[in-house]
Amino acid sequence: MTYLADVAALARKDLLLELRSRDTVPAMLLFVVSTLVVFNFALPADAGTDAAYGLLWIALVFTALLGLTRAFLAEREQRILDALVLTPCDRSAIWLGKGVAVLAFLVLAEAVALPAFDLFFAPVTAEVVAAVLLADVGLAAVGTLLAAMAAASRARELLLPLLFLPLVIPIVVGGVGASIAADPARYLGFLVLYDLVFAILSWASFEYVVTE
Amino acid sequence: MSTSLLNNRAFVLASAAASLLLAGLGLALLWIPEVEGDPAFPIFYLHVPVALTAYACFGWGAWKALRLLWLDENRYDLESYTAIHMGVIFGILTLVTGSIWAKFTWGQWWVWSSRQLVLFLVLFLFYAAYFMLRYSTDPGPRRARMSAVYALFGVVLIPVSFLAIRLAEDVIHPGPIVTSREGPQMTGDLFFVFCVSFAGMLALAAALYTNELTGKRLDSSLRELRESLE
Numbered sequence: 506m507t508y509l510a511d512v513a514a515l516a517r518k519d520l521l522l523e524l525r526s527r528d529t530v531p532a533m534l535l536f537v538v539s540t541l542v543v544f545n546f547a548l549p550a551d552a553g554t555d556a557a558y559g560l561l562w563i564a565l566v567f568t569a570l571l572g573l574t575r576a577f578l579a580e581r582e583q584r585i586l587d588a589l590v591l592t593p594c595d596r597s598a599i600w601l602g603k604g605v606a607v608l609a610f611l612v613l614a615e616a617v618a619l620p621a622f623d624l625f626f627a628p629v630t631a632e633v634v635a636a637v638l639l640a641d642v643g644l645a646a647v648g649t650l651l652a653a654m655a656a657a658s659r660a661r662e663l664l665l666p667l668l669f670l671p672l673v674i675p676i677v678v679g680g681v682g683a684s685i686a687a688d689p690a691r692y693l694g695f696l697v698l699y700d701l702v703f704a705i706l707s708w709a710s711f712e713y714v715v716t717e
Numbered sequence: 718m719s720t721s722l723l724n725n726r727a728f729v730l731a732s733a734a735a736s737l738l739l740a741g742l743g744l745a746l747l748w749i750p751e752v753e754g755d756p757a758f759p760i761f762y763l764h765v766p767v768a769l770t771a772y773a774c775f776g777w778g779a780w781k782a783l784r785l786l787w788l789d790e791n792r793y794d795l796e797s798y799t800a801i802h803m804g805v806i807f808g809i810l811t812l813v814t815g816s817i818w819a820k821f822t823w824g825q826w827w828v829w830s831s832r833q834l835v836l837f838l839v840l841f842l843f844y845a846a847y848f849m850l851r852y853s854t855d856p857g858p859r860r861a862r863m864s865a866v867y868a869l870f871g872v873v874l875i876p877v878s879f880l881a882i883r884l885a886e887d888v889i890h891p892g893p894i895v896t897s898r899e900g901p902q903m904t905g906d907l908f909f910v911f912c913v914s915f916a917g918m919l920a921l922a923a924a925l926y927t928n929e930l931t932g933k934r935l936d937s938s939l940r941e942l943r944e945s946l947e
Contacts, residue, residue, distance in 0.1 A: 654863050660853035668850060668867070671843035672874060675881035682884055695884055699877060706873055713786055713862040 511594040515602025520609060522579060529575045533568050533614040538621055540564040545625060554627035558684040561622050562677050565615065565637065566644070566670075572610045573648040574665050576603060577656040586656070590715050600649055600711035608645040615641070632693070636683035639696040640676045643703055647672050650707040653714050675699050727931070730924035737917030741766075744910045760821075762910060764814040766918040767807055768833060772875070774804030774922055775840070779872040782865035794861035795937065797868055798851065799930045803922050805844045811837045832882050839878050843871055 523529055544560040580586040589599050615637055623629040648669060655665040676699060682692035745762040778800030785793035815834045820826050829835060847867055854860040 650866075654850065654867070657859060657863065658850065658854040660849065664846075664849055664853055667846040671839055671846060672870065674839055675874075675877050678881040678885045682887070686887065692884065695880065698880075702873060702877060703870075706870065710786075710866040710869065713866050714859075716862070717857075717859055 508595055508598055511598040512601045512605065515589075515599060516605040516609075519603060519606035523606070523610070528578075529572055530610050530613050532575075533572050533610060534617050536571050537564055537568040537614050537618040540567065541618065541621055541625055555685045557622075557626035558633070559681050561618075561626070561633075561684070562640075562680045564618065565640070565680075566673055566677060568614050568618070569607075569611055569641075569644040569648060570666055570669060572607060572614070573652045573669070574655075574662045576607055576649060576652045581656050586653075586715060587717075590717075596712040596715060597708050599715065600653070600708060603653075604645045604649040604707075607649055608641055611641045611645060612638075630684075632689040633684050635693055636680045636689070636696060639693060639700060640680045642700045643676050643696065644673060646700065646704040646707045650711055650714060653711065657714070672703075727924050727927040730920050730927060734917050734921035734924050737913055737920055739917075741910060741914030741917050744913060749907060749910055760814055760818045762914045764811065764818055765911070766915040767814055768811040768837065769915060770918045770922045771804050771807035771811055771837070771840075773919060774800050774807055774926075775844070775868075775871055775875065777926075778804060779868050782868035785861060785865045786869075791858070791861065794864065795933050796930060797865060799926055799933060801844060801847060801868060801871075802929065803926050805841065805848075806925075807918075807922060808837055808841050808844065812841065830886065832879070832886075835882050836875070836879055839882075840871070840875065843874060847871070 541561075541564055544557070544564065548556055548560070577586065580589070590596060619629045619634065619637065651668045651672070652665055655661055655668060658664050676696065679692045679696040679699060683689040683696065686692060741762055745759045749759070778797045781793045781797035781800060784790070785797060812834065815831065815837070816826050819828050819831060819834065827834070847864065850867055851860065851864055854863065
């Protein structure tokens, strides 16, 4: 089980780094809450709760984006990625470790965002929570791979949203559908499908993105 | 030597494309009877072949990307890039022709209820980012592999997005329900004309691809020569 041990070590490194520096998660928390407040002023008075659920998903996607732009910051500034690639572990373990850390940050941000949404706008049902958790897996899987790509380019922070947003449109569809449709099961199933397909694809292709 | 051979092939493909497309257009306008209540229907013979050709280009680009990752041969990078370049051009054409058709059929330049149009908009955004990725990364084997991975994501995204757009119709844009999107059922005659147009469009894409690839290869070998002289 050395593979899982590698993944755990890499994820632990990111979580420890965040625990000591507190660079990313507080920013994500503040961002998602301020986005929700801005949405309050963007919605017309008679917009209803369906529109609010739609905006919740936009807030979540952009919060994930905020976390992802910083995901490979330490690696890039300290030139750690080259060293990680040289270590005798499977390269996909780097992706999985980073993905787990990103997922943890996202869940932390949502632990504040969802109660706030419930308080401000509309009730957070069990379906919404399930959809958010499923969507997190997809966002972290695809996002970690694309963040590694963007970190290697000159445009960096500018490039990531351009790569990320078209790919996560299906997640938004699944999430909004699960939040407001009468039969959320179809949409939750779609999110599971998305997670499986893109997690496998990202896992298999990460090696090609980080090697020189 | 190899360049003249490629030019020859491009010439043959271009002539085939021109004759097939003209034949398809002529048949669509003159031979097929006008469709009741849909004066813009002949654009079907342009719009659908263009859309299918765009898919073919994206698929071809992804196939070359897979070859690049599998065999690690550098020439596939340019081939994949050129195919996706052509795919984006045909994708833009799909959006334009679809928009014209929408204007004639539903009186609006853009309808969110048309699955094909929405899908092509998503794909256009996705592949436009492909160019951003290429232009903002230093050339080399890593850029080649990153582009290849992104191209592979594209062909997976096509069916997933299609499914997502179908699902979204139920909750997000019920709007004007579009029934019988493809107009009347395709009879043998219609299908024949459609196939002629489609073959012409594929030949056109192949001709453009060959031509563009020749140009890009010349360009890169010229750059290599210049660098070795410096």
